[in-house]
Amino acid sequence: MDIAILVFPGTNREKDMAMAVQTVTGKAPRMVWHKETDLGKLDLVILPGGFSYGDYLRCGAMAAHSPIMKEVLRHAARGTPLLGVCNGFQMLVETGLLPGALLRNQSLKFICKQVYLRAENNNNDFMRGFEAGQIINVPVAHGEGNYFADEDTIKTLNDQDRVAFRYCNENGQSDESAAINGSREHIAGILSADKKILGMMPHPENATQSWQANVSGLPLFTGMIGAITGA
Amino acid sequence: MNATPKIKEPPVFQEPKVSAKTAAAYGITAEEYAHILEILDREPSYTELGIFSVMWSEHCSYKSSRLHLKKLPTDAPWVIQGPGENAGVIDIGDGMAAVFKMESHNHPSYIEPFQGAATGVGGIMRDVFTMGARPIANLNALRFGDPAHPKTRHLLAGVVSGIGGYGNCMGVPTVGGEVNFHPSYNGNILVNAMTVGIAEQKNIYYARGAAPNQPVVYVGSKTGRDGIHGATMASASFDDDAEAQRPTVQVGDPFTEKLLLEACLELMQKDAIIAIQDMGAAGLTSSSVEIADKGEIGVHLNLDLVPMRETLMSPYEIMLSESQERMLMILKPEKEAEARAIFEKWDLDFAVIGTTTVARQLKLDMYGRTWCDIPVPPLVDDAPMYDRPRADFTPPEALDNSLYDIPNGDITAALQTIIASPDMASKRWIWEQYDHLVMGETIAAPGKADSALVKLPGSNKALAMTSDCTPRYCAANPHDGGKQVIAESYRNICAVGALPLAVTDNLNFGNPERPEIMAQFAGCIEGMAEACRALHYPVVSGNVSLYNETSGQSILPTPTIGGVGLMDDYTKAVGIGFKEEGETIIMIGGDGAHLGSSLYLREIHAKEIGLPPPVDLSAELTNGTFIREVISQSMISSCHDISDGGLLPALADMAMAGDMGFVLDEVSQLSAAFWFGEDQARYIVATNKPDDFVKHAADKNIQTRILGRTGGKDLKISSTHSISVKELKQSHENWLPAYMEQE
Numbered sequence: 001m002d003i004a005i006l007v008f009p010g011t012n013r014e015k016d017m018a019m020a021v022q023t024v025t026g027k028a029p030r031m032v033w034h035k036e037t038d039l040g041k042l043d044l045v046i047l048p049g050g051f052s053y054g055d056y057l058r059c060g061a062m063a064a065h066s067p068i069m070k071e072v073l074r075h076a077a078r079g080t081p082l083l084g085v086c087n088g089f090q091m092l093v094e095t096g097l098l099p100g101a102l103l104r105n106q107s108l109k110f111i112c113k114q115v116y117l118r119a120e121n122n123n124n125d126f127m128r129g130f131e132a133g134q135i136i137n138v139p140v141a142h143g144e145g146n147y148f149a150d151e152d153t154i155k156t157l158n159d160q161d162r163v164a165f166r167y168c169n170e171n172g173q174s175d176e177s178a179a180i181n182g183s184r185e186h187i188a189g190i191l192s193a194d195k196k197i198l199g200m201m202p203h204p205e206n207a208t209q210s211w212q213a214n215v216s217g218l219p220l221f222t223g224m225i226g227a228i229t230g231a
Numbered sequence: 232m233n234a235t236p237k238i239k240e241p242p243v244f245q246e247p248k249v250s251a252k253t254a255a256a257y258g259i260t261a262e263e264y265a266h267i268l269e270i271l272d273r274e275p276s277y278t279e280l281g282i283f284s285v286m287w288s289e290h291c292s293y294k295s296s297r298l299h300l301k302k303l304p305t306d307a308p309w310v311i312q313g314p315g316e317n318a319g320v321i322d323i324g325d326g327m328a329a330v331f332k333m334e335s336h337n338h339p340s341y342i343e344p345f346q347g348a349a350t351g352v353g354g355i356m357r358d359v360f361t362m363g364a365r366p367i368a369n370l371n372a373l374r375f376g377d378p379a380h381p382k383t384r385h386l387l388a389g390v391v392s393g394i395g396g397y398g399n400c401m402g403v404p405t406v407g408g409e410v411n412f413h414p415s416y417n418g419n420i421l422v423n424a425m426t427v428g429i430a431e432q433k434n435i436y437y438a439r440g441a442a443p444n445q446p447v448v449y450v451g452s453k454t455g456r457d458g459i460h461g462a463t464m465a466s467a468s469f470d471d472d473a474e475a476q477r478p479t480v481q482v483g484d485p486f487t488e489k490l491l492l493e494a495c496l497e498l499m500q501k502d503a504i505i506a507i508q509d510m511g512a513a514g515l516t517s518s519s520v521e522i523a524d525k526g527e528i529g530v531h532l533n534l535d536l537v538p539m540r541e542t543l544m545s546p547y548e549i550m551l552s553e554s555q556e557r558m559l560m561i562l563k564p565e566k567e568a569e570a571r572a573i574f575e576k577w578d579l580d581f582a583v584i585g586t587t588t589v590a591r592q593l594k595l596d597m598y599g600r601t602w603c604d605i606p607v608p609p610l611v612d613d614a615p616m617y618d619r620p621r622a623d624f625t626p627p628e629a630l631d632n633s634l635y636d637i638p639n640g641d642i643t644a645a646l647q648t649i650i651a652s653p654d655m656a657s658k659r660w661i662w663e664q665y666d667h668l669v670m671g672e673t674i675a676a677p678g679k680a681d682s683a684l685v686k687l688p689g690s691n692k693a694l695a696m697t698s699d700c701t702p703r704y705c706a707a708n709p710h711d712g713g714k715q716v717i718a719e720s721y722r723n724i725c726a727v728g729a730l731p732l733a734v735t736d737n738l739n740f741g742n743p744e745r746p747e748i749m750a751q752f753a754g755c756i757e758g759m760a761e762a763c764r765a766l767h768y769p770v771v772s773g774n775v776s777l778y779n780e781t782s783g784q785s786i787l788p789t790p791t792i793g794g795v796g797l798m799d800d801y802t803k804a805v806g807i808g809f810k811e812e813g814e815t816i817i818m819i820g821g822d823g824a825h826l827g828s829s830l831y832l833r834e835i836h837a838k839e840i841g842l843p844p845p846v847d848l849s850a851e852l853t854n855g856t857f858i859r860e861v862i863s864q865s866m867i868s869s870c871h872d873i874s875d876g877g878l879l880p881a882l883a884d885m886a887m888a889g890d891m892g893f894v895l896d897e898v899s900q901l902s903a904a905f906w907f908g909e910d911q912a913r914y915i916v917a918t919n920k921p922d923d924f925v926k927h928a929a930d931k932n933i934q935t936r937i938l939g940r941t942g943g944k945d946l947k948i949s950s951t952h953s954i955s956v957k958e959l960k961q962s963h964e965n966w967l968p969a970y971m972e973q974e
Contacts, residue, residue, distance in 0.1 A: 016670065051400040051485070054486025054487075110665075112663055112667055205671070212668075
């Protein structure tokens with residue numbers, strides 16, 4: 001099994017991600033510098049969080065034009081599973097691999113806090129570790145996580161069961177009390193049409209270790225890696 | 232010099248002529264100027280004058296404080312590096328070291344809060360990774376003016392987003408801090424930032440150690456005209472048009488600093504660096520002088536080779552620029568190519584700008600001319616040192632508690648007011664803007680424990696960190712206030728179960744030329760020194776910020792302390808929140824008896840009078856040691872020290888953090904001092920083994936008092952006084968967001 005975590009200048013949650021992956025696989029994933037041009041054969045590519053290129057243009061916009069991104073697109077076309085978290089999600093949106101845009105938080109402030117998410121499905125390789133409707137508690141840490149897409153896109157995402165996670169309150173309701181950053185329909189994470197790409201703003205990797213607030217992000221990793229190993 | 236200087240047409244500028252009058256405008260006294268003439272045996276050039284003025288500024292030379300700083304204990308068997316380097320270094324076992332320091336960025340943050348605070352955070356992180364340590368935690372201590380002052384809200388918002396903007400981008404969690412409000416900071420806020428890093432003991436880098444004929448290498452960002460004379464600004468008081476100094480504030484670029492961090496740490500694995508110094512205050516001047524002075528050598532620079540982002544910069548501007556994200560290093564000559572490749576990988580400038588020399592001169596060439604040729608040692612060794620006069624201190628009168636009863640005996644109303652007062656209200660609005668979880672090792676998030684706790688990667692060890700100061704005590708009695716600052720830091724580390732190891736100090740005071748300020752300064756230091764000695768808690772790094780006054784109004788004396796402790800097994804650590812229903816709540820230390828200088832007095836009776844509570848250092852040591860012991864034996868499930876606000880607010884903190892109430896059925900007390908006195912050396916614990924606990928304490932002659940039991944949704948103080956956790960939490964949480972929303 002070969003899992004790669006891509007590292008861009010300004011990426012800063014790659015170690016958190018590696019720790020989460022290793023908790024499940026027992027093996028350190030491959031860290032790949034953005035100037036490399038060949039990813040080789042891979043079972044999973046992860047774009048971790050951070051501030052690639054300082055996020056001075058739009059978040060993820062510069063990284064979307066990084067040398068390694070050609071390889072990412074090639075892998076995506078081949079159906080290699082692709083996970084983008086936070087800045088990684090922003091990159092996936094900037095490359096057009098996922099629809100929509102991530103705008104500044106409605107509060108105009110950076111937000112770092114534990115939030116509740118509802119797993120909206122479990123019928124794909126990313127979500128199979130969850131019960132559909134399962135409520136998990138993981139942190140967010142972003143300034144621009146306000147998911148926006150036009151009505152048609154949102155309808156398509158809903159119709160095709162491509163919303164992976166929504167923000168909710170502790171009882172699982174996605175009402176005003178669950179609003180975090182202004183995202184449309186409380187969307188926290190979405191899947192590609194073939195369900196081979198998942199992008200999400202919250203950090204499941206920061207809810208996988210015994211000393212962290214909880215380990216409710218772990219099923220994402222066990223499920224996703226289990227899909228590769230056939231577990 | 233191993234690079235060919237670029238030949239340029241000299242630009243059309245002429246250095247102003249220097250005289251005693253010019254020198255005075257740069258903060259150099261007539262006496263100091265006469266000394267410069269003596270050193271050089273001629274008039275200095277304009278560039279040379281600029282260099283003297285920053286090196287001899289209060290900020291760089293500690294001329295008013297040096298004499299007193301010597302009183303602080305700096306040694307212990309676990310201290311690897313005390314004050315004098317970029318940061319302090321202590322042994323944390325397994326061949327690892329903790330590297331840390333706290334530093335102020337007060338004046339810039341008042342003038343331009345976002346950039347001022349951001350570059351403060353950037354600067355302190357650089358101090359730590361210059362030594363080869365990876366930063367693992369940031370903390371900050373902020374002091375703002377009266378919430379009602381028209382600038383406070385704007386300053387607070389700007390400072391918080393500046394700190395967040397820098398730390399978040401760097402990927403270093405901001406895990407703790409403190410925030411106070413007081414009118415004395417109306418025209419002079421305090422932004423004190425602390426960084427803690429970890430390094431392998433065998434891989435620590437210093438500014439010392441350079442020898443002649445080695446390449447002087449500049450890495451990082453290009454030099455611009457920002458921040459020129461920042462160090463001098465930090466050494467003068469403000470008047471009312473402080474905003475006019477905005478061009479002296481540096482501009483931060485956390486992205487470049489993140490690259491610089493990674494590039495430096497990568498190079499530090501290669502055994503290529505001989506000496507390294509970050510370019511902080513006084514930029515290229517102080518970094519080159521430090522390296523030269525500590526290596527007992529000279530430095531010859533060709534300023535044409537300095538990477539510049541603006542054209543036609545003068546030698547003066549280049550030497551005095553405080554552009555951020557830059558480092559100066561002395562490399563092993565044979566490693567230059569390898570080092571260059573690393574910085575090019577990270578897209579950073581790398582330039583050999585000169586060489587070290589046998590002659591102990593600072594020599595600067597540019598545009599085909601020599602602009603500066605001055606001896607190095609006098610810049611450091613001959614820097615003025617003053618024993619400034621101190622006023623006699625008259626302590627305030629002791630307070631008659633009987634005049635300050637709880638209004639109408641309504642204890643819950645008093646509690647609610649205190650818990651929602653600006654100093655005590657929840658700072659969630661602030662720390663939720665800081666990424667406190669990145670790196671994945673944060674154990675205790677803000678508000679959950681008396682110290683922040685960050686685990687060491689791949690280990691069960693954790694570092695406990697806290698920042699503390701009670702300025703109102705320091706004002707009322709500098710000596711006792713100084714003792715108390717150290718004692719409280721010590722308690723906060725003990726309360727999670729960690730062993731306090733060492734502190735960094737950030738001494739913020741007013742104008743040292745005023746005898747009453749100098750009395751505060753010396754008094755606080757003497758008190759701190761006494762406490763550091765008694766608690767085996769030495770000072771390993773620090774920073775002094777004087778002239779914190781605006782239009783003659785001085786700040787409260789604020790010697791902020793950053794404490795670091797070690798927890799051998801993080802799984803044993805405890806937080807403040809109640810965890811289980813039906814546990815016994817026990818107070819350690821005596822009953823509260825002092826109301827002088829308390830928050831209660833200020834918030835309920837609008838008085839800032841009276842002596843602060845006395846500090847009994849031997850009780851601090853005994854009680855702190857006892858607390859660590861019972862935590863390591865898993866005898867208690869939560870612990871909180873009693874500090875600001877006294878007993879009842881501390882109990883309320885524990886209830887709110889654990890979302891669990893309590894019944895205090897073992898006490899029938901209603902005196903204000905019992906509930907709100909801030910007497911020292913005290914803790915509250917919750918335990919399910921009360922008999923063992925009390926017996927164990929009695930064996931050690933430690934006073935305990937059973938207060939009641941945990942459980943329920945209300946704080947039941949007596950049969951007639953009760954309030955729900957929910958309602959209290961609302962008051963506690965609402966103040967700051969509500970305040971920030973009023974524009």
